[in-house]
Amino acid sequence: MVRLSRFIRHIFVSTLAAGCVVASAPSHADDTNTWQSVKKAGVLRCGAAVAPPYVMRDAKTGEFSGFFADLCRNFGQNVLKVKVEFVDTTWDNIVAGLQSDKWDLSMALNDTPEREKAVAFSVPATESSVSLVYNKSNPKIPKGAHSLADIDKPGMTIAVMSGTSMDKAISAAIKQAQITRMPGSDETRLALMSKRADLLADESISNMLLTQGHPDWAVTIEPNPPLAEQGVSFAVRKDAPKADLAVLNDYLSAQVKSGAVNRLIKTSVQAMLVGNK
Known part of the structure; x- marks a missing residue:
């Protein structure tokens, strides 16, 4: 990959x-x-x-x-x-x-x-890996967050498409934050944009599109080492x-x-x- x-x-x-x-x-x-x-x-x-x-x-x-x-x-x-x-x-x-x-x-x-x-x-x-996108104005997420440890905390909500490899990867990696599973990409993006979710877990290329389309607020976390490189x-x-x-x-x-x-x-x-x- x-x-x-x-x-x-x-x-x-x-x-x-x-x-x-x-x-x-x-x-x-x-x-x-x-x-x-x-x-x-x-x-x-x-x-x-x-x-x-x-x-x-x-x-x-x-x-x-x-x-x-x-x-x-x-x-x-x-x-x-x-x-x-x-x-x-x-x-x-x-x-x-x-x-x-x-x-x-x-x-x-x-x-x-x-x-x-x-x-x-x-x-x-x-090839792909999993990244996370969040709103940079979200006070629950520390400024400069760059790792799963920065966001894997009680009270944090992560939206992901149900049944996908992203779902499996984030479910294995996240221990404290709540994971909200949704049927499709439109639903996960809407959850993030409406602030019903704090972060969106998706494939890196899909999240790249989201951040390029909304550079005024969307920020990406790229876990290191890469999460679910496949x-x-x-x-x-x-x-x-x-x-x-x-x-x-x-x-x-x-x-x-x-x-x-x-x-x-x-x-x-x-x-x-x-x-x-």
Whole structure:
């Protein structure tokens, strides 16, 4: 994993536009060869739980964007030569839905030992760690707070998305502060902005977007050593053939090496910042 400071140095490169569609699709479980089954059905189904800028969903149109959505779309259209459809889900169900064949790929999952027992992971498309954001005018948080010890105190409330790797990481690290689990990123951000929560625990890139969008009040704590440093990958069903996983890995490795992933990330970051204005 690369730390956020290194990641930021590489994130802002040339742009690449993308778009996605939302729909449902038939079962693909009748064929043990994952991609053969997808080609037979003519559609690649991507399980999508919202986590900006990895996966985003327009509240008005229902359309998905974000750089993992872009990668899934490009893989389906350009490698498998099929249509791509996004299946809306939650982080609590992102693994179970894949196991029950509600979709073919789960997007933007942190590769954890616990999840590896249930699904198979691709190579990482990018890497992440967990940071915390707070309002610098909050009198409960000491000026210059920079560590978990500064905020892990009784009476402190931390908002986090339920069922995510951030939830697991912060739950293991926090001993005294109260953890408030919420269904999505919109709810956690609203809790912080409305002062119902003192801090927001999220992936570093997501929190970077929040602080860039609200530089007048938002401040980040980057724990040292990094908290929950992990690769962020696609997941397929555990019984997917190794040859099929290799096809996905070859595609992702080429996208990372060529700089395409960084270009997609920049597009997603810019879209987020524009949307937050």
